Amino acid sequence: MAAVAGTERADQAAVPPGTARRRRSRPPAWRWIILVIAGAYFLIPLYAALRFAGFKAFPSVLHQSGFTGALALSVRLAVITTVITLVLMVPTTVYVHLRLPRLRRLLEAVTILPIVIPPVVLIVGVLQISPGSLKSSANLLALEYVVLAMPFAYRSIDAGLRALDLRTLVDASNSLGAGWPSTLWRVILPNLRTAMLSATVLTIALVLGEYTMASLDLYQTFPVWIVNFEQTSGPVSVASSLLALFVTWLFLMVIATLGSRRAARTGGSQATLFSVVRRDTGGTR
Amino acid sequence: MAGNTAVAASPGTIPGPGGRPGAIALSVLRPVLRFAGVVPFTVYVLAGLLAPTVAVAVGAFQDSVTGKFTLSNARIATHGIYLEGFRQSIELSLLSAIIPGVLGLLVAYAIHTARRASVLRRIAITASGVFANFGGVPLAFLFIASLGTTGIVTGWLKDLGFNIYAGHFSLFTFTGVLLAYMYFQIPLMVLVILPALEGLRPAWREAAENMGARTWQYWRYVGGPVLAPAFLGCLLLLFGSAFAAYATANAMTAGALALTPIQIGTFLNGNVLAGQQNVGKALGLGMVIIIAVVMIVYTMLQRRAARWLQ
Numbered sequence: 001m002a003a004v005a006g007t008e009r010a011d012q013a014a015v016p017p018g019t020a021r022r023r024r025s026r027p028p029a030w031r032w033i034i035l036v037i038a039g040a041y042f043l044i045p046l047y048a049a050l051r052f053a054g055f056k057a058f059p060s061v062l063h064q065s066g067f068t069g070a071l072a073l074s075v076r077l078a079v080i081t082t083v084i085t086l087v088l089m090v091p092t093t094v095y096v097h098l099r100l101p102r103l104r105r106l107l108e109a110v111t112i113l114p115i116v117i118p119p120v121v122l123i124v125g126v127l128q129i130s131p132g133s134l135k136s137s138a139n140l141l142a143l144e145y146v147v148l149a150m151p152f153a154y155r156s157i158d159a160g161l162r163a164l165d166l167r168t169l170v171d172a173s174n175s176l177g178a179g180w181p182s183t184l185w186r187v188i189l190p191n192l193r194t195a196m197l198s199a200t201v202l203t204i205a206l207v208l209g210e211y212t213m214a215s216l217d218l219y220q221t222f223p224v225w226i227v228n229f230e231q232t233s234g235p236v237s238v239a240s241s242l243l244a245l246f247v248t249w250l251f252l253m254v255i256a257t258l259g260s261r262r263a264a265r266t267g268g269s270q271a272t273l274f275s276v277v278r279r280d281t282g283g284t285r
Numbered sequence: 286m287a288g289n290t291a292v293a294a295s296p297g298t299i300p301g302p303g304g305r306p307g308a309i310a311l312s313v314l315r316p317v318l319r320f321a322g323v324v325p326f327t328v329y330v331l332a333g334l335l336a337p338t339v340a341v342a343v344g345a346f347q348d349s350v351t352g353k354f355t356l357s358n359a360r361i362a363t364h365g366i367y368l369e370g371f372r373q374s375i376e377l378s379l380l381s382a383i384i385p386g387v388l389g390l391l392v393a394y395a396i397h398t399a400r401r402a403s404v405l406r407r408i409a410i411t412a413s414g415v416f417a418n419f420g421g422v423p424l425a426f427l428f429i430a431s432l433g434t435t436g437i438v439t440g441w442l443k444d445l446g447f448n449i450y451a452g453h454f455s456l457f458t459f460t461g462v463l464l465a466y467m468y469f470q471i472p473l474m475v476l477v478i479l480p481a482l483e484g485l486r487p488a489w490r491e492a493a494e495n496m497g498a499r500t501w502q503y504w505r506y507v508g509g510p511v512l513a514p515a516f517l518g519c520l521l522l523l524f525g526s527a528f529a530a531y532a533t534a535n536a537m538t539a540g541a542l543a544l545t546p547i548q549i550g551t552f553l554n555g556n557v558l559a560g561q562q563n564v565g566k567a568l569g570l571g572m573v574i575i576i577a578v579v580m581i582v583y584t585m586l587q588r589r590a591a592r593w594l595q
Contacts, residue, residue, distance in 0.1 A: 124344075238430070
């Protein structure tokens, strides 16, 4: 086993992924045309909204009635959702990678479902079957957000695991006498830090932006508050949604930067969001 | 390569201390125990995803008042304004899968050809993560501020001599919603197609070039066929995402555009005739059926894509 892993390592050292990728570094003109058009399509509406809101609206966002309560609720839901998502998805994904690799495609198919099953339909069913004690609590939303976050969380963690030589790590850890809990906690989790961070940020972005379920379940989360407050003051409402957008983006940027710096230091591959560096000699298929 | 098969042949069977009493019982239990690790996840999906969907499906065939079996909900849901809702939803989802799909592929390829650690790439990928989750009223604001009757872009175009509101255009119709949907559909496409682009190995391109292939020949005979199944799979995913979208259309058209998710929302808000509440569930079931068909096609395509990219 160790010998097998050894040759794999050697193969990779000989052909590191990502190098010699493009021999010719002629930057094609069409690339810039596309990026400029895409940039215009995405930035002009942002600029328009910024101008509509005016910079004066930004400071006043903080002391609008209902803002703190709505934000507190959204943050609370985000924390609960993230904790449950990580506790549920990380061990499951690691376990499937190690012990049941044949289930990986099934898991991929199952975790794509929440993207396509309409949240409108889901909330109708949830409100019908959930017990009364749960129905009268906002925590019900958090439990459902875990389901909505699964596609993003699973893909981030899966990408992180694929970039690792998981089998070798686990074997090495076991042969040094570590049990399963210790291996998971002290070997696998530290290696998955980047993947877990991106899963966390995507989950938080989702919870902070989710409107459909919250509004139909009649809870005043941050996005619902933005909509309701629009009748009071349009500019403030626009300013707060822009603020939420920029803060999430900033978070993601920080994480991507940390991730790539770490990858550069260790010489390992990088896993951000959905993108995975393919390994030609992956051990777990 | 021999190493691969050796590893694949031992999918995680950690040799435990054998030969003890009870080893036989363990050997019977082991196949069952192996699945123990996925039990929490399975239970969660069953309770949080499957049970609500089944509840909707069952409710679709129950009378709203008596709870007895009936087909009248399904009949109402497939006629008149609701049929129109399905038609428009499907049309909107098709268009906002294909157009952003192609554009997203181009953007993803442009990002893909950028240097691996470049700032441009990092900004583009993180921005995709953020914008793919953007939607609803904030998105509606963005488009009203730029393309509404007094929007900035409308003003620019007017200065150039184009009055987009002279014709039939309005932001609050089908076209406007389509334009807004692209704002989260293109980033979603970038996110899901990038891994497939990373799977195109440089060696293939080099081999093709060594044999004298031009760029278009490489894409026609090598890159295109390899990418095609993944691309179609991503299109279907975009279709599902547009089909499920509720908040954006609701905010932009205030329910004026007949789309199935919005119609279901009105049933939850209680703005419907008494005794018809379960029609909303029939509509929901209709959406799930359409999505199920899409998903079956999607998994079939994924299987082909995976075989290519092994």
